[in-house]
Amino acid sequence: MPELDGARVLVTGGSGFIGRRVVAALLAAGAEVVVADLSAHPAAAVRSVVGDLRDPEVRRAAVSDGLDAVIHLAAVTSVLRSVEDPAGTYQVNVEVTAGLLELAREHKVPRFVLASTNAVTGDVGGTPIGEQLPLRPLTPYGATKAAAEMLLSAYSGVYGMQACALRFANVYGPGMRHKDSFVPRLMRAAAGGTGVQVYGDGTQLRDYVHVDDIVQAVLLAWRTGVSGPVVVGSGHSVSVNDLIEAAREVTGAPIPVERVAAKAGEMPAVVLDISHARSLGYGPRYELTDGMATVWPEFAEQTGEAAE
């Protein structure tokens, strides 16, 4: 198994929510890290290539000889934004991935890990989502991630690159203050004494996975050299109502709920089959309430700041 100590790794999107945790884990394991992102990474030990990865010059500055892996996290991450701007989402999520894969091939980088999503499979009702289901994405976000996965498959098939697409569930954890997903919305509501809107009756099932479990999966993809898709989640789905209860328990705030009509395309259930990841050695460590407790301090701090 390749060791991370002394390895050279490029992390695109390394200044983002998941990226910062991945970079911290890589540094702790002794890796030398380059981050390519729109904003610089704050750690002095990291070399930052600051710029837009749609620019070929930025990509060329990021990928160099001697890299042991590319961990590609930079993307348009919002489903809503992808619906508003499908063409722009294609550029960032597909063209940038294609450009990075090509540079990785030219520079003989042996490993490439892509942050993908379970949204590539679309709505399968309550059927557990494993790697074997057909790809039927329902949004430009899901479609561009599916397209990126296909490119990885080709580079693995033809050039022997170890190319792995980790299909993340809904990720939560420390470092989400800038995000607009449901967990930070709950935390902002608790901190601000307001409530949240819930689509439908809140019984829709989702898999929420802690960011440190995601980091574990990224390191595992590196260590095992696995190629192809790997579904990564907590392996335990909860309802949106359960999530709200966990947030109330952790924050002590009432977080009132306003129920609004479910949006078209709202999935009734996301149930993940993580047995492939488990067979590689993956074992999620966070249970929902304990995990949510790791998110709250940054938001609680905000309340304190606002009161000063």
Ligand SMILES: NC(=O)c1ccc[n+]([C@@H]2O[C@H](COP(=O)([O-])OP(=O)(O)OC[C@H]3O[C@@H](n4cnc5c(N)ncnc54)[C@H](O)[C@@H]3O)[C@@H](O)[C@H]2O)c1
């Ligand atoms: N957070 C989740 O729940 C979740 C779920 C499934 C998949 N993912 C995937 O994981 C990855 C990381 O997500 P995140 O939650 O950390 O998002 P994030 O928005 O916090 O981080 C993304 C980073 O990519 C950078 N970036 C975006 N476009 C760029 C560009 N054109 N050039 C250079 N840098 C650019 C941003 O500056 C940001 O730092 C993404 O690929 C996302 O699609 C996330």
